[in-house]
Amino acid sequence: MAAPTEVTEPTPKIPGDPVIAVRALWKVFGVRPERVPESPELSALSRRELMDATGCVAAVSGIDFEVAAGEVFVVMGLSGSGKSTLVRCLTRLIEPTAGEVVFEGEDILAADRRRLRSLRRDKFSMVFQHFGLLPHRRVIDNVAYGLEIRGMGRAERHRRALEVIELVGLDGNERSYPDQLSGGMQQRVGLARALAGDPDVLFFDEPFSALDPLIRRDMQSEVIRLHREVGKTMVFITHDLSEALKLGDRILIMRDGKAVQCGTGEELVRSPADEYVSDFVRDVPRADVLTLRSIMRPSRPDDVLDGPELAPEVVVREAVRAVLAADRPVKVVRDGELLGVVSHEEILSAVAGE
Numbered sequence: 256m257a258a259p260t261e262v263t264e265p266t267p268k269i270p271g272d273p274v275i276a277v278r279a280l281w282k283v284f285g286v287r288p289e290r291v292p293e294s295p296e297l298s299a300l301s302r303r304e305l306m307d308a309t310g311c312v313a314a315v316s317g318i319d320f321e322v323a324a325g326e327v328f329v330v331m332g333l334s335g336s337g338k339s340t341l342v343r344c345l346t347r348l349i350e351p352t353a354g355e356v357v358f359e360g361e362d363i364l365a366a367d368r369r370r371l372r373s374l375r376r377d378k379f380s381m382v383f384q385h386f387g388l389l390p391h392r393r394v395i396d397n398v399a400y401g402l403e404i405r406g407m408g409r410a411e412r413h414r415r416a417l418e419v420i421e422l423v424g425l426d427g428n429e430r431s432y433p434d435q436l437s438g439g440m441q442q443r444v445g446l447a448r449a450l451a452g453d454p455d456v457l458f459f460d461e462p463f464s465a466l467d468p469l470i471r472r473d474m475q476s477e478v479i480r481l482h483r484e485v486g487k488t489m490v491f492i493t494h495d496l497s498e499a500l501k502l503g504d505r506i507l508i509m510r511d512g513k514a515v516q517c518g519t520g521e522e523l524v525r526s527p528a529d530e531y532v533s534d535f536v537r538d539v540p541r542a543d544v545l546t547l548r549s550i551m552r553p554s555r556p557d558d559v560l561d562g563p564e565l566a567p568e569v570v571v572r573e574a575v576r577a578v579l580a581a582d583r584p585v586k587v588v589r590d591g592e593l594l595g596v597v598s599h600e601e602i603l604s605a606v607a608g609e
């Protein structure tokens with residue numbers, strides 16, 4: 256039996272069946288790796304202790320999480336924490352040592368070669384830091400590459416490729432070769448290629464790490480926009496907390512192969528599971544992550560309730576202006592139901608970081 260993970264906070268309940276469910280997942284490198292998850296004693300050791308005792312490296316140690324349909328799920332951790340290994344285990348680019356990966360109800364670890372190939376071709380797409388574009392092919396044929404492998408005819412795949420080239424803002428560049436494009440544009444080609452086959456899940460492995468900060472910010476906004484437009488489930492790896500907070504519906508924080516905490520950015524900032532997480536989130540401006548749901552108060556009989564309405568998930572920073580401009584409390588409303596109100600007092604204390 257695998258040891259329990261160190262997730263200290265229950266993962267919030269996700270409505271509907273998860274697209275991906277990961278249970279007690281292990282990847283151990285070394286001699287006879289399977290003995291580690293099988294042994295309660297070995298699986299309880301830290302990575303360092305395990306290395307000293309057995310010479311094995313536990314890249315991923317008994318991780319559990321679920322990804323909901325349409326969610327952007329971010330895996331964050333410092334270099335060596337096991338992010339890449341974890342994500343490669345999900346599509347079996349790396350064979351897990353133990354555990355379960357269930358994709359749309361199907362046990363991926365039981366899939367044979369043929370089934371895996373078809374899943375990777377039709378259901379999953381990966382976007383890597385190194386774009387992996389084919390240098391001798393024009394943008395349009397790079398984007399259409401996966402469709403070509405599926406056997407789609409030239410006219411149809413070019414039509415589809417042009418659609419996604421436009422979607423990622425590269426129209427006009429379809430006849431260029433990759434080395435005629437900037438790094439940011441090449442990564443857009445990578446995105447277009449990943450989207451062309453209409454996968455169920457997009458996996459991103461530090462896709463923007465090599466880009467300079469301004470381009471990187473543009474690309475993050477691009478992912479947010481694309482996610483709004485196409486609504487795909489995304490699993491995104493990063494070592495950068497601000498990227499994680501910007502993109503992630505939920506964030507899994509890893510350390511030395513283990514899951515330290517999984518939650519929304521707001522949950523991580525409001526109640527970090529341990530010192531490691533609090534160190535990470537210490538400098539995050541509260542107004543960027545706190546939502547109206549967490550600062551609202553119940554309405555009082557003397558409140559005048561004909562002020563503006565905002566949704567509970569609006570973050571404080573975006574609501575400040577509206578709340579301060581109103582001469583009565585802003586109503587926090589979901590599906591017509593009044594959940595609470597926010598007046599000057601609540602918003603100012605939130606901005607002041609109280």
Ligand SMILES: Nc1ncnc2c1ncn2[C@@H]1O[C@H](COP(=O)(O)OP(=O)(O)OP(=O)(O)O)[C@@H](O)[C@H]1O
Pocket residue numbers: 284312313314332333334335336337338339340341494
């Ligand atoms: N093939 C391998 N053989 C032995 N150890 C490995 C192998 N691949 C990864 N590791 C070890 O597993 C641990 C996790 O590595 P991994 O690359 O998954 O981390 P990461 O969080 O993605 O880091 P980075 O951001 O630097 O890529 C590291 O200690 C690494 O040295």
